[in-house]
Amino acid sequence: MDSDTGSTCSRSSTPDLPMDSAVGGFFSEKMFQAYCGDEAGPIRPGRPRAEGPQAASSKNRNRGELSKENLQELRLKVNSRERKRMHDLNQAMDGLREVMPYAQGPSVRKLSKISTLLLARNYILMLSSSLEEMKKLVGDVYGASQSHPARPVVPQLPQMPLHPLAQSLHSLVGNGTAGGPSATQAPHSPPSAGYLGFHAPPPLPSLLKDPLHLTSSYRHFPGMPCPCALCQPLPATTAASLHSLSMGK
DNA sequence: TAGGCCATCTGGTCCT
DNA sequence: AGGACCAGATGGCCTA
Numbered sequence: 001m002d003s004d005t006g007s008t009c010s011r012s013s014t015p016d017l018p019m020d021s022a023v024g025g026f027f028s029e030k031m032f033q034a035y036c037g038d039e040a041g042p043i044r045p046g047r048p049r050a051e052g053p054q055a056a057s058s059k060n061r062n063r064g065e066l067s068k069e070n071l072q073e074l075r076l077k078v079n080s081r082e083r084k085r086m087h088d089l090n091q092a093m094d095g096l097r098e099v100m101p102y103a104q105g106p107s108v109r110k111l112s113k114i115s116t117l118l119l120a121r122n123y124i125l126m127l128s129s130s131l132e133e134m135k136k137l138v139g140d141v142y143g144a145s146q147s148h149p150a151r152p153v154v155p156q157l158p159q160m161p162l163h164p165l166a167q168s169l170h171s172l173v174g175n176g177t178a179g180g181p182s183a184t185q186a187p188h189s190p191p192s193a194g195y196l197g198f199h200a201p202p203p204l205p206s207l208l209k210d211p212l213h214l215t216s217s218y219r220h221f222p223g224m225p226c227p228c229a230l231c232q233p234l235p236a237t238t239a240a241s242l243h244s245l246s247m248g249k
Numbered sequence: 250t251a252g253g254c255c256a257t258c259t260g261g262t263c264c265t
Numbered sequence: 266a267g268g269a270c271c272a273g274a275t276g277g278c279c280t281a
Binding site for chain 2: 266267268269270271272273274275276277278279280281
């Protein structure tokens with residue numbers, strides 16, 4: 001990369017920053033500038049400017065009246081804002097990754113953005129479905145207690161039909177179409193977008209080989225036996241508990 | 250080496 | 266008018 005100070009921060013816009021460090025939990029612009037060692041990167045040379053019919057907006061007309069210095073100053077300011085915006089977006093993405101039921105750690109490659117979003121969507125769907133099933137089961141237990149008032153009512157969670165429910169949730173998350181060899185793949189690779197996509201296009205074989213496929217309808221990931229809360233002895237449906245489970249923190 | 254992923258720059262558009 | 270948001274373009278890094 002040529003003389004772009006932004007490149008100084010290449011691959012580091014989502015460093016291992018403490019989420020609670022900066023005001024509002026985000027990496028402040030000043031921090032970022034200090035991190036990058038520059039206020040704003042110079043204009044990247046060699047990039048073709050968009051010229052033609054689109055370049056006739058009022059703002060562009062105004063720019064014609066600006067001096068070169070002012071124009072460059074404005075450009076740097078806008079670039080800096082855009083960088084900050086993207087860094088905030090990445091921070092939010094990191095926050096989302098942290099609560100995803102997926103193995104995390106230094107030896108685990110970070111989920112890509114698209115994978116994070118798709119996994120988050122599936123995770124929300126799974127939790128919603130789990131909540132509905134739980135409501136139904138609680139309703140059943142309550143109804144049983146009404147019909148047998150003499151017997152002590154113990155919500156027999158361990159004896160609950162976990163497996164079918166878990167299976168359904170697994171198929172919800174794992175969409176069993178993702179057949180394919182995988183157990184021999186790298187143990188620390190994140191799930192691919194193809195696998196994670198709930199309505200994703202037909203997954204490419206290369207997109208399916210990352211996660212360990214240990215069951216017929218769900219893929220388990222290293223470091224995390226099963227993200228499905230219903231597979232745990234005690235339901236832990238909150239993201240925090242799942243996070244602690246997966247992180248071992 | 251090709252492809253995926255990413256950061257950054259940039260201009261256009263929308264919103265306040 | 267200025268800022269936020271968006272999408273296209275570009276180039277770097279990394280992995281299979």
